[in-house]
Amino acid sequence: MNSKDPIATPAPVPPTPESRQNETFQHKLEQFNPGMVWLDAHGHITAFNDVAVQVLGPAGEQSLGIAQDRLLGMDVIELHPERSRDKLRFLLQSTEPGGCPVKSPAPVAMMINIPDRILMIKVSKMMGGQGTCGTCMIFYDVTDITTEPPELAASNQSPMPRRLFKIPVYQKNRLILIDLKDVVRFQGDGHYTTIVTQDDQYLSNLSLSDLERRLDGNIYLRVHRSHIVSLHHAVELVRAEESVSLVMGDLQKTSVPVSRTRVAQLKEVLGVI
Known part of the structure:
Protein backbone atom coordinates (compact mmCIF):
# COMPACT_ATOMS: atom_id res chain seq x y z
CA MET A 1 0.00 0.00 0.00
CA ASN A 2 1.31 3.46 -0.91
CA SER A 3 1.94 5.55 2.20
CA LYS A 4 0.00 8.38 0.56
CA ASP A 5 -3.09 6.26 0.02
CA PRO A 6 -5.94 7.22 2.36
CA ILE A 7 -6.57 4.80 5.20
CA ALA A 8 -10.03 3.33 5.06
CA THR A 9 -12.02 3.86 8.23
CA PRO A 10 -15.01 1.75 9.17
CA ALA A 11 -18.37 3.38 8.70
CA PRO A 12 -19.88 4.54 11.98
CA VAL A 13 -22.43 2.18 13.46
CA PRO A 14 -25.77 3.97 13.77
CA PRO A 15 -27.08 4.02 17.35
CA THR A 16 -29.90 1.64 18.14
CA PRO A 17 -33.21 3.00 19.44
CA GLU A 18 -32.38 1.47 22.84
CA SER A 19 -28.94 3.10 23.05
CA ARG A 20 -30.46 6.41 21.93
CA GLN A 21 -33.12 6.10 24.62
CA ASN A 22 -30.50 5.32 27.29
CA GLU A 23 -28.37 8.28 26.19
CA THR A 24 -31.42 10.55 26.34
CA PHE A 25 -32.25 9.32 29.81
CA GLN A 26 -28.67 9.69 31.04
CA HIS A 27 -28.68 13.23 29.64
CA LYS A 28 -31.94 13.97 31.47
CA LEU A 29 -30.49 12.55 34.67
CA GLU A 30 -27.49 14.84 34.38
CA GLN A 31 -29.85 17.82 34.20
CA PHE A 32 -31.64 16.87 37.41
CA ASN A 33 -30.92 18.83 40.56
CA PRO A 34 -29.97 16.21 43.16
CA GLY A 35 -31.29 16.27 46.68
CA MET A 36 -28.46 16.30 49.23
CA VAL A 37 -28.66 15.46 52.92
CA TRP A 38 -25.82 15.49 55.45
CA LEU A 39 -26.12 12.97 58.29
CA ASP A 40 -24.03 12.69 61.43
CA ALA A 41 -22.45 9.43 62.62
CA HIS A 42 -25.83 8.37 64.08
CA GLY A 43 -27.84 9.02 60.91
CA HIS A 44 -29.40 12.26 62.15
CA ILE A 45 -29.94 15.13 59.70
CA THR A 46 -27.47 17.99 60.10
CA ALA A 47 -27.98 19.85 56.81
CA PHE A 48 -29.79 19.61 53.46
CA ASN A 49 -30.23 21.52 50.22
CA ASP A 50 -33.47 23.01 48.85
CA VAL A 51 -34.31 19.94 46.71
CA ALA A 52 -34.13 17.68 49.76
CA VAL A 53 -36.36 20.06 51.72
CA GLN A 54 -38.99 19.87 48.96
CA VAL A 55 -39.16 16.07 49.38
CA LEU A 56 -38.40 15.55 53.07
CA GLY A 57 -40.44 18.52 54.23
CA PRO A 58 -43.83 17.19 53.04
CA ALA A 59 -42.83 13.67 54.14
CA GLY A 60 -42.20 14.91 57.67
CA GLU A 61 -45.36 16.97 57.81
CA GLN A 62 -47.71 14.34 56.37
CA SER A 63 -46.32 11.21 58.00
CA LEU A 64 -45.07 12.56 61.33
CA GLY A 65 -46.73 15.95 61.73
CA ILE A 66 -43.31 17.59 61.96
CA ALA A 67 -42.74 21.04 60.48
CA GLN A 68 -39.86 21.58 58.08
CA ASP A 69 -37.93 23.70 60.56
CA ARG A 70 -37.78 20.71 62.92
CA LEU A 71 -36.18 18.30 60.45
CA LEU A 72 -32.67 19.11 61.63
CA GLY A 73 -31.57 16.57 64.21
CA MET A 74 -34.12 13.93 63.14
CA ASP A 75 -33.20 10.34 62.36
CA VAL A 76 -33.55 10.21 58.56
CA ILE A 77 -34.97 6.67 58.74
CA GLU A 78 -38.05 7.96 60.59
CA LEU A 79 -39.03 10.00 57.52
CA HIS A 80 -39.48 6.83 55.43
CA PRO A 81 -42.40 4.39 55.41
CA GLU A 82 -42.02 1.43 57.76
CA ARG A 83 -41.54 -1.04 54.89
CA SER A 84 -38.61 1.00 53.51
CA ARG A 85 -36.71 1.45 56.75
CA ASP A 86 -34.83 -1.86 56.78
CA LYS A 87 -33.53 -1.21 53.27
CA LEU A 88 -32.42 2.30 54.12
CA ARG A 89 -30.87 1.17 57.39
CA PHE A 90 -28.88 -1.50 55.52
CA LEU A 91 -27.76 1.09 52.97
CA LEU A 92 -26.58 3.53 55.63
CA GLN A 93 -24.78 0.88 57.68
CA SER A 94 -23.13 -0.99 54.81
CA THR A 95 -19.36 -1.23 55.09
CA GLU A 96 -16.56 -2.99 53.25
CA PRO A 97 -14.79 -5.28 55.77
CA GLY A 98 -11.06 -4.82 55.49
CA GLY A 99 -11.50 -2.21 52.77
CA CYS A 100 -11.73 1.55 52.58
CA PRO A 101 -13.92 2.86 55.43
CA VAL A 102 -15.54 5.41 53.13
CA LYS A 103 -16.23 3.05 50.22
CA SER A 104 -19.91 3.31 49.31
CA PRO A 105 -22.33 0.55 48.31
CA ALA A 106 -24.11 0.60 44.96
CA PRO A 107 -27.05 3.01 44.60
CA VAL A 108 -30.49 1.60 45.28
CA ALA A 109 -34.06 2.47 44.34
CA MET A 110 -36.15 3.56 47.28
CA MET A 111 -39.88 4.13 47.19
CA ILE A 112 -41.44 6.81 49.38
CA ASN A 113 -45.23 6.84 49.43
CA ILE A 114 -45.52 10.12 51.31
CA PRO A 115 -45.48 12.25 49.26
CA ASP A 116 -45.54 9.36 46.80
CA ARG A 117 -42.12 9.71 45.26
CA ILE A 118 -39.61 7.31 43.68
CA LEU A 119 -36.04 8.19 44.52
CA MET A 120 -32.71 6.79 43.41
CA ILE A 121 -30.45 7.11 46.44
CA LYS A 122 -26.66 7.03 46.76
CA VAL A 123 -24.84 7.31 50.07
CA SER A 124 -21.18 8.04 50.75
CA LYS A 125 -19.43 7.74 54.10
CA MET A 126 -17.59 10.93 55.05
CA MET A 127 -14.08 10.93 56.54
CA GLY A 128 -12.85 13.55 59.01
CA GLY A 129 -9.75 13.98 61.13
CA GLN A 130 -10.97 11.33 63.59
CA GLY A 131 -12.14 8.84 60.95
CA THR A 132 -15.65 8.26 59.62
CA CYS A 133 -17.80 11.11 60.88
CA GLY A 134 -21.07 10.82 59.01
CA THR A 135 -22.78 10.26 55.68
CA CYS A 136 -23.70 12.28 52.62
CA MET A 137 -26.93 11.07 51.01
CA ILE A 138 -27.59 12.12 47.42
CA PHE A 139 -30.82 11.31 45.64
CA TYR A 140 -32.54 11.89 42.31
CA ASP A 141 -36.31 12.14 42.12
CA VAL A 142 -37.25 10.01 39.10
CA THR A 143 -40.98 9.93 39.82
CA ASP A 144 -42.08 11.89 36.76
CA ILE A 145 -40.11 9.76 34.28
CA THR A 146 -41.16 6.41 35.75
CA THR A 147 -44.83 6.89 36.71
CA GLU A 148 -48.09 8.12 35.25
CA PRO A 149 -49.56 11.42 36.50
CA PRO A 150 -51.29 11.03 39.87
CA GLU A 151 -54.88 9.79 39.89
CA LEU A 152 -57.51 11.86 41.63
CA ALA A 153 -59.08 10.22 44.65
CA ALA A 154 -62.37 10.93 46.41
CA SER A 155 -62.15 13.60 49.09
CA ASN A 156 -62.44 11.00 51.86
CA GLN A 157 -59.77 8.71 50.43
CA SER A 158 -56.00 8.72 50.46
CA PRO A 159 -54.31 9.63 47.15
CA MET A 160 -53.84 6.68 44.83
CA PRO A 161 -50.21 5.59 44.29
CA ARG A 162 -48.85 6.74 40.96
CA ARG A 163 -48.86 3.87 38.46
CA LEU A 164 -45.51 2.73 37.08
CA PHE A 165 -44.73 2.60 33.37
CA LYS A 166 -40.95 2.21 33.75
CA ILE A 167 -38.85 0.66 36.51
CA PRO A 168 -35.46 2.17 37.43
CA VAL A 169 -32.63 -0.30 38.06
CA TYR A 170 -28.83 -0.15 38.18
CA GLN A 171 -26.86 -2.41 35.88
CA LYS A 172 -23.11 -2.20 35.28
CA ASN A 173 -22.94 1.13 37.12
CA ARG A 174 -25.58 2.66 34.87
CA LEU A 175 -29.11 3.63 35.75
CA ILE A 176 -31.51 2.22 33.17
CA LEU A 177 -35.28 2.23 32.83
CA ILE A 178 -37.08 -1.02 32.06
CA ASP A 179 -40.23 -0.55 30.01
CA LEU A 180 -43.05 -2.24 31.90
CA LYS A 181 -44.58 -3.77 28.77
Missing part, protein backbone atom coordinates in the same frame (compact mmCIF):
# COMPACT_ATOMS: atom_id res chain seq x y z
CA ASP A 182 -41.37 -5.81 28.32
CA VAL A 183 -41.62 -7.42 31.77
CA VAL A 184 -42.76 -11.05 31.78
CA ARG A 185 -42.77 -11.63 35.53
CA PHE A 186 -41.52 -10.45 38.91
CA GLN A 187 -40.05 -12.80 41.51
CA GLY A 188 -39.71 -11.51 45.05
CA ASP A 189 -37.16 -12.32 47.73
CA GLY A 190 -37.66 -10.21 50.83
CA HIS A 191 -37.01 -6.54 50.08
CA TYR A 192 -35.67 -7.34 46.61
CA THR A 193 -37.25 -8.42 43.33
CA THR A 194 -35.92 -10.10 40.21
CA ILE A 195 -37.48 -8.49 37.14
CA VAL A 196 -37.60 -10.92 34.21
CA THR A 197 -38.07 -9.76 30.62
CA GLN A 198 -38.24 -12.00 27.55
CA ASP A 199 -34.46 -12.04 27.16
CA ASP A 200 -32.89 -10.72 30.37
CA GLN A 201 -33.33 -10.22 34.09
CA TYR A 202 -32.53 -7.44 36.55
CA LEU A 203 -32.33 -7.06 40.31
CA SER A 204 -34.47 -4.32 41.82
CA ASN A 205 -34.53 -2.94 45.36
CA LEU A 206 -38.28 -2.45 45.08
CA SER A 207 -40.26 -5.17 46.86
CA LEU A 208 -43.19 -7.06 45.35
CA SER A 209 -45.54 -5.17 47.65
CA ASP A 210 -44.11 -1.83 46.45
CA LEU A 211 -44.57 -2.90 42.85
CA GLU A 212 -48.01 -4.46 43.26
CA ARG A 213 -49.49 -1.19 44.51
CA ARG A 214 -48.31 0.59 41.36
CA LEU A 215 -49.12 -1.97 38.65
CA ASP A 216 -52.27 -2.30 36.55
CA GLY A 217 -54.17 -5.15 38.20
CA ASN A 218 -55.85 -6.03 34.89
CA ILE A 219 -52.47 -6.96 33.41
CA TYR A 220 -50.17 -7.82 36.33
CA LEU A 221 -51.55 -10.39 38.73
CA ARG A 222 -49.99 -11.58 41.96
CA VAL A 223 -50.50 -15.33 41.68
CA HIS A 224 -48.27 -16.29 44.61
CA ARG A 225 -46.68 -14.51 47.56
CA SER A 226 -43.37 -14.55 45.64
CA HIS A 227 -44.62 -14.01 42.08
CA ILE A 228 -46.37 -11.37 39.99
CA VAL A 229 -46.97 -12.25 36.34
CA SER A 230 -47.86 -10.29 33.23
CA LEU A 231 -50.95 -11.95 31.76
CA HIS A 232 -49.88 -10.67 28.33
CA HIS A 233 -46.87 -13.00 28.53
CA ALA A 234 -48.66 -16.07 29.93
CA VAL A 235 -48.20 -19.08 27.65
CA GLU A 236 -49.96 -22.05 29.27
CA LEU A 237 -52.02 -22.92 32.32
CA VAL A 238 -50.96 -26.30 33.70
CA ARG A 239 -53.11 -28.27 36.12
CA ALA A 240 -51.65 -31.14 38.13
CA GLU A 241 -53.41 -33.27 40.74
CA GLU A 242 -52.95 -30.87 43.63
CA SER A 243 -51.51 -27.75 42.00
CA VAL A 244 -51.83 -25.17 39.25
CA SER A 245 -48.97 -23.37 37.53
CA LEU A 246 -48.59 -20.80 34.77
CA VAL A 247 -45.93 -21.15 32.07
CA MET A 248 -44.49 -17.76 31.16
CA GLY A 249 -42.93 -16.42 27.97
CA ASP A 250 -39.38 -15.78 29.20
CA LEU A 251 -36.38 -17.61 27.75
CA GLN A 252 -36.63 -20.42 30.31
CA LYS A 253 -40.40 -20.79 29.86
CA THR A 254 -40.57 -20.60 33.64
CA SER A 255 -43.38 -22.44 35.39
CA VAL A 256 -44.75 -20.11 38.08
CA PRO A 257 -46.74 -21.68 40.93
CA VAL A 258 -50.26 -20.38 41.55
CA SER A 259 -51.49 -20.26 45.14
CA ARG A 260 -54.74 -22.08 45.80
CA THR A 261 -56.34 -18.84 46.93
CA ARG A 262 -55.49 -17.24 43.56
CA VAL A 263 -56.59 -20.04 41.22
CA ALA A 264 -60.21 -18.90 40.91
CA GLN A 265 -59.20 -15.29 40.24
CA LEU A 266 -56.65 -16.36 37.63
CA LYS A 267 -59.19 -18.57 35.82
CA GLU A 268 -61.71 -15.76 35.80
CA VAL A 269 -59.21 -13.29 34.35
CA LEU A 270 -58.11 -15.78 31.69
CA GLY A 271 -61.70 -16.81 30.91
CA VAL A 272 -60.99 -20.43 31.81
CA ILE A 273 -63.79 -22.60 33.18
Whole structure:
Protein backbone atom coordinates (compact mmCIF):
# COMPACT_ATOMS: atom_id res chain seq x y z
CA MET A 1 0.00 0.00 0.00
CA ASN A 2 1.31 3.46 -0.91
CA SER A 3 1.94 5.55 2.20
CA LYS A 4 0.00 8.38 0.56
CA ASP A 5 -3.09 6.26 0.02
CA PRO A 6 -5.94 7.22 2.36
CA ILE A 7 -6.57 4.80 5.20
CA ALA A 8 -10.03 3.33 5.06
CA THR A 9 -12.02 3.86 8.23
CA PRO A 10 -15.01 1.75 9.17
CA ALA A 11 -18.37 3.38 8.70
CA PRO A 12 -19.88 4.54 11.98
CA VAL A 13 -22.43 2.18 13.46
CA PRO A 14 -25.77 3.97 13.77
CA PRO A 15 -27.08 4.02 17.35
CA THR A 16 -29.90 1.64 18.14
CA PRO A 17 -33.21 3.00 19.44
CA GLU A 18 -32.38 1.47 22.84
CA SER A 19 -28.94 3.10 23.05
CA ARG A 20 -30.46 6.41 21.93
CA GLN A 21 -33.12 6.10 24.62
CA ASN A 22 -30.50 5.32 27.29
CA GLU A 23 -28.37 8.28 26.19
CA THR A 24 -31.42 10.55 26.34
CA PHE A 25 -32.25 9.32 29.81
CA GLN A 26 -28.67 9.69 31.04
CA HIS A 27 -28.68 13.23 29.64
CA LYS A 28 -31.94 13.97 31.47
CA LEU A 29 -30.49 12.55 34.67
CA GLU A 30 -27.49 14.84 34.38
CA GLN A 31 -29.85 17.82 34.20
CA PHE A 32 -31.64 16.87 37.41
CA ASN A 33 -30.92 18.83 40.56
CA PRO A 34 -29.97 16.21 43.16
CA GLY A 35 -31.29 16.27 46.68
CA MET A 36 -28.46 16.30 49.23
CA VAL A 37 -28.66 15.46 52.92
CA TRP A 38 -25.82 15.49 55.45
CA LEU A 39 -26.12 12.97 58.29
CA ASP A 40 -24.03 12.69 61.43
CA ALA A 41 -22.45 9.43 62.62
CA HIS A 42 -25.83 8.37 64.08
CA GLY A 43 -27.84 9.02 60.91
CA HIS A 44 -29.40 12.26 62.15
CA ILE A 45 -29.94 15.13 59.70
CA THR A 46 -27.47 17.99 60.10
CA ALA A 47 -27.98 19.85 56.81
CA PHE A 48 -29.79 19.61 53.46
CA ASN A 49 -30.23 21.52 50.22
CA ASP A 50 -33.47 23.01 48.85
CA VAL A 51 -34.31 19.94 46.71
CA ALA A 52 -34.13 17.68 49.76
CA VAL A 53 -36.36 20.06 51.72
CA GLN A 54 -38.99 19.87 48.96
CA VAL A 55 -39.16 16.07 49.38
CA LEU A 56 -38.40 15.55 53.07
CA GLY A 57 -40.44 18.52 54.23
CA PRO A 58 -43.83 17.19 53.04
CA ALA A 59 -42.83 13.67 54.14
CA GLY A 60 -42.20 14.91 57.67
CA GLU A 61 -45.36 16.97 57.81
CA GLN A 62 -47.71 14.34 56.37
CA SER A 63 -46.32 11.21 58.00
CA LEU A 64 -45.07 12.56 61.33
CA GLY A 65 -46.73 15.95 61.73
CA ILE A 66 -43.31 17.59 61.96
CA ALA A 67 -42.74 21.04 60.48
CA GLN A 68 -39.86 21.58 58.08
CA ASP A 69 -37.93 23.70 60.56
CA ARG A 70 -37.78 20.71 62.92
CA LEU A 71 -36.18 18.30 60.45
CA LEU A 72 -32.67 19.11 61.63
CA GLY A 73 -31.57 16.57 64.21
CA MET A 74 -34.12 13.93 63.14
CA ASP A 75 -33.20 10.34 62.36
CA VAL A 76 -33.55 10.21 58.56
CA ILE A 77 -34.97 6.67 58.74
CA GLU A 78 -38.05 7.96 60.59
CA LEU A 79 -39.03 10.00 57.52
CA HIS A 80 -39.48 6.83 55.43
CA PRO A 81 -42.40 4.39 55.41
CA GLU A 82 -42.02 1.43 57.76
CA ARG A 83 -41.54 -1.04 54.89
CA SER A 84 -38.61 1.00 53.51
CA ARG A 85 -36.71 1.45 56.75
CA ASP A 86 -34.83 -1.86 56.78
CA LYS A 87 -33.53 -1.21 53.27
CA LEU A 88 -32.42 2.30 54.12
CA ARG A 89 -30.87 1.17 57.39
CA PHE A 90 -28.88 -1.50 55.52
CA LEU A 91 -27.76 1.09 52.97
CA LEU A 92 -26.58 3.53 55.63
CA GLN A 93 -24.78 0.88 57.68
CA SER A 94 -23.13 -0.99 54.81
CA THR A 95 -19.36 -1.23 55.09
CA GLU A 96 -16.56 -2.99 53.25
CA PRO A 97 -14.79 -5.28 55.77
CA GLY A 98 -11.06 -4.82 55.49
CA GLY A 99 -11.50 -2.21 52.77
CA CYS A 100 -11.73 1.55 52.58
CA PRO A 101 -13.92 2.86 55.43
CA VAL A 102 -15.54 5.41 53.13
CA LYS A 103 -16.23 3.05 50.22
CA SER A 104 -19.91 3.31 49.31
CA PRO A 105 -22.33 0.55 48.31
CA ALA A 106 -24.11 0.60 44.96
CA PRO A 107 -27.05 3.01 44.60
CA VAL A 108 -30.49 1.60 45.28
CA ALA A 109 -34.06 2.47 44.34
CA MET A 110 -36.15 3.56 47.28
CA MET A 111 -39.88 4.13 47.19
CA ILE A 112 -41.44 6.81 49.38
CA ASN A 113 -45.23 6.84 49.43
CA ILE A 114 -45.52 10.12 51.31
CA PRO A 115 -45.48 12.25 49.26
CA ASP A 116 -45.54 9.36 46.80
CA ARG A 117 -42.12 9.71 45.26
CA ILE A 118 -39.61 7.31 43.68
CA LEU A 119 -36.04 8.19 44.52
CA MET A 120 -32.71 6.79 43.41
CA ILE A 121 -30.45 7.11 46.44
CA LYS A 122 -26.66 7.03 46.76
CA VAL A 123 -24.84 7.31 50.07
CA SER A 124 -21.18 8.04 50.75
CA LYS A 125 -19.43 7.74 54.10
CA MET A 126 -17.59 10.93 55.05
CA MET A 127 -14.08 10.93 56.54
CA GLY A 128 -12.85 13.55 59.01
CA GLY A 129 -9.75 13.98 61.13
CA GLN A 130 -10.97 11.33 63.59
CA GLY A 131 -12.14 8.84 60.95
CA THR A 132 -15.65 8.26 59.62
CA CYS A 133 -17.80 11.11 60.88
CA GLY A 134 -21.07 10.82 59.01
CA THR A 135 -22.78 10.26 55.68
CA CYS A 136 -23.70 12.28 52.62
CA MET A 137 -26.93 11.07 51.01
CA ILE A 138 -27.59 12.12 47.42
CA PHE A 139 -30.82 11.31 45.64
CA TYR A 140 -32.54 11.89 42.31
CA ASP A 141 -36.31 12.14 42.12
CA VAL A 142 -37.25 10.01 39.10
CA THR A 143 -40.98 9.93 39.82
CA ASP A 144 -42.08 11.89 36.76
CA ILE A 145 -40.11 9.76 34.28
CA THR A 146 -41.16 6.41 35.75
CA THR A 147 -44.83 6.89 36.71
CA GLU A 148 -48.09 8.12 35.25
CA PRO A 149 -49.56 11.42 36.50
CA PRO A 150 -51.29 11.03 39.87
CA GLU A 151 -54.88 9.79 39.89
CA LEU A 152 -57.51 11.86 41.63
CA ALA A 153 -59.08 10.22 44.65
CA ALA A 154 -62.37 10.93 46.41
CA SER A 155 -62.15 13.60 49.09
CA ASN A 156 -62.44 11.00 51.86
CA GLN A 157 -59.77 8.71 50.43
CA SER A 158 -56.00 8.72 50.46
CA PRO A 159 -54.31 9.63 47.15
CA MET A 160 -53.84 6.68 44.83
CA PRO A 161 -50.21 5.59 44.29
CA ARG A 162 -48.85 6.74 40.96
CA ARG A 163 -48.86 3.87 38.46
CA LEU A 164 -45.51 2.73 37.08
CA PHE A 165 -44.73 2.60 33.37
CA LYS A 166 -40.95 2.21 33.75
CA ILE A 167 -38.85 0.66 36.51
CA PRO A 168 -35.46 2.17 37.43
CA VAL A 169 -32.63 -0.30 38.06
CA TYR A 170 -28.83 -0.15 38.18
CA GLN A 171 -26.86 -2.41 35.88
CA LYS A 172 -23.11 -2.20 35.28
CA ASN A 173 -22.94 1.13 37.12
CA ARG A 174 -25.58 2.66 34.87
CA LEU A 175 -29.11 3.63 35.75
CA ILE A 176 -31.51 2.22 33.17
CA LEU A 177 -35.28 2.23 32.83
CA ILE A 178 -37.08 -1.02 32.06
CA ASP A 179 -40.23 -0.55 30.01
CA LEU A 180 -43.05 -2.24 31.90
CA LYS A 181 -44.58 -3.77 28.77
CA ASP A 182 -41.37 -5.81 28.32
CA VAL A 183 -41.62 -7.42 31.77
CA VAL A 184 -42.76 -11.05 31.78
CA ARG A 185 -42.77 -11.63 35.53
CA PHE A 186 -41.52 -10.45 38.91
CA GLN A 187 -40.05 -12.80 41.51
CA GLY A 188 -39.71 -11.51 45.05
CA ASP A 189 -37.16 -12.32 47.73
CA GLY A 190 -37.66 -10.21 50.83
CA HIS A 191 -37.01 -6.54 50.08
CA TYR A 192 -35.67 -7.34 46.61
CA THR A 193 -37.25 -8.42 43.33
CA THR A 194 -35.92 -10.10 40.21
CA ILE A 195 -37.48 -8.49 37.14
CA VAL A 196 -37.60 -10.92 34.21
CA THR A 197 -38.07 -9.76 30.62
CA GLN A 198 -38.24 -12.00 27.55
CA ASP A 199 -34.46 -12.04 27.16
CA ASP A 200 -32.89 -10.72 30.37
CA GLN A 201 -33.33 -10.22 34.09
CA TYR A 202 -32.53 -7.44 36.55
CA LEU A 203 -32.33 -7.06 40.31
CA SER A 204 -34.47 -4.32 41.82
CA ASN A 205 -34.53 -2.94 45.36
CA LEU A 206 -38.28 -2.45 45.08
CA SER A 207 -40.26 -5.17 46.86
CA LEU A 208 -43.19 -7.06 45.35
CA SER A 209 -45.54 -5.17 47.65
CA ASP A 210 -44.11 -1.83 46.45
CA LEU A 211 -44.57 -2.90 42.85
CA GLU A 212 -48.01 -4.46 43.26
CA ARG A 213 -49.49 -1.19 44.51
CA ARG A 214 -48.31 0.59 41.36
CA LEU A 215 -49.12 -1.97 38.65
CA ASP A 216 -52.27 -2.30 36.55
CA GLY A 217 -54.17 -5.15 38.20
CA ASN A 218 -55.85 -6.03 34.89
CA ILE A 219 -52.47 -6.96 33.41
CA TYR A 220 -50.17 -7.82 36.33
CA LEU A 221 -51.55 -10.39 38.73
CA ARG A 222 -49.99 -11.58 41.96
CA VAL A 223 -50.50 -15.33 41.68
CA HIS A 224 -48.27 -16.29 44.61
CA ARG A 225 -46.68 -14.51 47.56
CA SER A 226 -43.37 -14.55 45.64
CA HIS A 227 -44.62 -14.01 42.08
CA ILE A 228 -46.37 -11.37 39.99
CA VAL A 229 -46.97 -12.25 36.34
CA SER A 230 -47.86 -10.29 33.23
CA LEU A 231 -50.95 -11.95 31.76
CA HIS A 232 -49.88 -10.67 28.33
CA HIS A 233 -46.87 -13.00 28.53
CA ALA A 234 -48.66 -16.07 29.93
CA VAL A 235 -48.20 -19.08 27.65
CA GLU A 236 -49.96 -22.05 29.27
CA LEU A 237 -52.02 -22.92 32.32
CA VAL A 238 -50.96 -26.30 33.70
CA ARG A 239 -53.11 -28.27 36.12
CA ALA A 240 -51.65 -31.14 38.13
CA GLU A 241 -53.41 -33.27 40.74
CA GLU A 242 -52.95 -30.87 43.63
CA SER A 243 -51.51 -27.75 42.00
CA VAL A 244 -51.83 -25.17 39.25
CA SER A 245 -48.97 -23.37 37.53
CA LEU A 246 -48.59 -20.80 34.77
CA VAL A 247 -45.93 -21.15 32.07
CA MET A 248 -44.49 -17.76 31.16
CA GLY A 249 -42.93 -16.42 27.97
CA ASP A 250 -39.38 -15.78 29.20
CA LEU A 251 -36.38 -17.61 27.75
CA GLN A 252 -36.63 -20.42 30.31
CA LYS A 253 -40.40 -20.79 29.86
CA THR A 254 -40.57 -20.60 33.64
CA SER A 255 -43.38 -22.44 35.39
CA VAL A 256 -44.75 -20.11 38.08
CA PRO A 257 -46.74 -21.68 40.93
CA VAL A 258 -50.26 -20.38 41.55
CA SER A 259 -51.49 -20.26 45.14
CA ARG A 260 -54.74 -22.08 45.80
CA THR A 261 -56.34 -18.84 46.93
CA ARG A 262 -55.49 -17.24 43.56
CA VAL A 263 -56.59 -20.04 41.22
CA ALA A 264 -60.21 -18.90 40.91
CA GLN A 265 -59.20 -15.29 40.24
CA LEU A 266 -56.65 -16.36 37.63
CA LYS A 267 -59.19 -18.57 35.82
CA GLU A 268 -61.71 -15.76 35.80
CA VAL A 269 -59.21 -13.29 34.35
CA LEU A 270 -58.11 -15.78 31.69
CA GLY A 271 -61.70 -16.81 30.91
CA VAL A 272 -60.99 -20.43 31.81
CA ILE A 273 -63.79 -22.60 33.18
